[in-house]
Amino acid sequence: xxxxxxxxxxxxxxAGSAATPAAAQIEGRVGKLEAEMRAVQRKVFPGGxxxxxxxxxxxxxxxxDAAGVPATSALTDITARVTSLEQQMASMTGQIEQTQYKLRxxxxxxxxxxxxxxxxxxxxxxxxxxxxxxxxxxxxxxxPQAPEPVSGASDAIAAPSSGDPAxxxxxxxxxxxxxxxxxxxxxxxxxxxxxxxxHRRASFAQNLLGRSYLDEGKxxxxxxxxxxxxxxxxxxxxxxxxxxxxxTALLKLDxxxxxxxxxxELTDVYGSKISPGLKADVAKARAAAKxx
Numbered sequence: 001x002x003x004x005x006x007x008x009x010x011x012x013x014x015a016g017s018a019a020t021p022a023a024a025q026i027e028g029r030v031g032k033l034e035a036e037m038r039a040v041q042r043k044v045f046p047g048g049x050x051x052x053x054x055x056x057x058x059x060x061x062x063x064x065d066a067a068g069v070p071a072t073s074a075l076t077d078i079t080a081r082v083t084s085l086e087q088q089m090a091s092m093t094g095q096i097e098q099t100q101y102k103l104r105x106x107x108x109x110x111x112x113x114x115x116x117x118x119x120x121x122x123x124x125x126x127x128x129x130x131x132x133x134x135x136x137x138x139x140x141x142x143x144p145q146a147p148e149p150v151s152g153a154s155d156a157i158a159a160p161s162s163g164d165p166a167x168x169x170x171x172x173x174x175x176x177x178x179x180x181x182x183x184x185x186x187x188x189x190x191x192x193x194x195x196x197x198x199h200r201r202a203s204f205a206q207n208l209l210g211r212s213y214l215d216e217g218k219x220x221x222x223x224x225x226x227x228x229x230x231x232x233x234x235x236x237x238x239x240x241x242x243x244x245x246x247x248t249a250l251l252k253l254d255x256x257x258x259x260x261x262x263x264x265e266l267t268d269v270y271g272s273k274i275s276p277g278l279k280a281d282v283a284k285a286r287a288a289a290k291x292x
Contacts, residue, residue: 029082036089166196170205177208182216203229203236210245219252240270244278247285260291 160171173188189212192205210225226246230239243266250259263286266274274282 026078026082029086033082033085033089036093166192166199166201169195170201173205174208177212177215180215182212185212197232200237203233203238206233206236207238207242207245210242210249214245214249214252219249223249223253234269240266240274240278243270244282244285247282247289251285251289256289256291259289260286263289263291 160168160175162168162171169188169192173185173192176182176185176188186209189205189209192199193202193209196202206225206229210222210229213219213222213225223246226242226249229236229242230246233239243262247259247262247266250256250262263282266282
C-alpha cells in the first residue's frame with residue numbers, strides 16, 4: 001500500500017470516529033429535551049393521559065452513510081436545531097413558572113380578602129346615619145330619623161294605594177325601612193326590583209336595599225346592592241346615589257383607595273347630573289377618605 005493510500009485510509013477512519021461521538025452527543029441532548037418536554041407537559045396537563053406531544057426530533061433510522069461521505073453539514077444542521085429547541089424549552093419553562101407564581105399570588109390575595117370580609121361581617125357595626133336621597137321626593141332630600149322599631153310596627157303600617165302597583169310596592173318597602181324594620185324592608189325592595197325591573201322605582205328600590213343593609217350594619221351586602229344598581233340601572237335616578245353610598249360602604253370595609261376610585265367614577269360618569277347636595281356629600285367623603 002502506497003503512502004498516499006495509507007494516509008487517505010487514516011483520514012477516513014479519523015473522520016468516521018469523529019462523527020460517531022458527535023452523533024451520540026446529539027442523541028443525548030435530544031433525549032434530555034424529550035425528558036424536559038414531558039416534565040413541562042406534566043405541569044401543563046397534570047394527569048392528562050394522551051395529551052403528551054410527541055417530539056419532532058427522533059434518532060435517525062436512515063442507513064448510516066458509508067465511510068468517506070462528508071457528514072459535517074448534516075450534523076451542523078441538527079446541532080443548530082437542537083440548540084434552538086433547548087432555548088425554546090428554557091423560555092417555555094420560565095413562562096410557565098412565572099404564570100404559576102402569579103396564579104398563587106392571586107389565590108392568596110383572594111383568600112386574604114375573603115377572610116377579612118368574613119371577619120368584618122361577624123363584628124357588630126353601628127347603623128350609618130341617613131344622608132338623604134331615598135325619600136319620595138328628589139335626590140338630596142334628607143329623611144328624618146325614624147324612631148326605634150316597635151314590635152308589630154310593620155303590621156300597623158298602612159298599605160299605600162296610588163293606583164300604580166310598582167309605586168305602591170316601593171312605598172311599602174320605603175315605609176318599612178323608615179320604621180327600621182330592615183329584614184321586612186329588604187324582602188319588599190327585592191320583590192320590587194324583581195317584579196318591576198322596567199319601572200323607574202326599580203332604581204329607587206335597589207338603592208334603598210343597599211341603604212337598608214348599610215343601616216343594618218352589613219357593609220359587604222350593601223356594597224353589592226349599590227354596585228348592582230349602578231350596573232343594572234346606569235340611567236336610573238338613583239344610580240349616582242348608589243355610587244356615593246358604595247364609597248361609604250367601602251370606607252366601612254377599610255378600603256379608602258377603592259372608595260376614592262368610586263367617587264372618581266361618580267364624577268366622571270354623572271358629573272352634570274349630580275345634585276348640589278350630593279356634590280357636597282361627595283366632596284366631604286373624598287376629604288374623609290384623603291383622596292388625591
